Amino acid sequence: MGRDRRLDELASIEFTGSLGEAFGRYAHVLRDVSMIWDIELGMASTDVRAALTAMRAHGLGLDAATRRIKARRVARRLRRAQALIASVTKRAEQFPKEYAKQFLTPEVARKATEALEGGHS
Secondary structure, eight states, X not given: OOOOHHHHHHHXXXXXXXXXXXXXXXXXXXXXXXXXXXXXXXXXXXXXXXHHHHOOOGGGTOOHHHHHHHHHHHHHHXXXXXXXXXXXXXXXXXXXXXXXXXXXXXXXHHHHHHHHHHHHO
């Protein structure tokens, strides 16, 4: 599996010039990456549980009940990671709005928020 190019895109965002625009770009890419991870982790938890439950592990000394328990445990951890990524997605959406609210004048913040909502919805 290769490195996710979206991570490189996220790392390449420069925070020069207008920080509001940079934060907006960063938040947009972060949201896209986290949404992809959310989907991947959801599929992985289902696939891993099915694969581990169906696996014949006589050589490992695992009976069917032990395999099911381990499969549920791994799937539960993947679902927890999925929930964490879902919260990253939510925070990425709030990030530029919070920056505008905290650091920009009210008029500029309103314009920036309107631009973000209009441009990424």
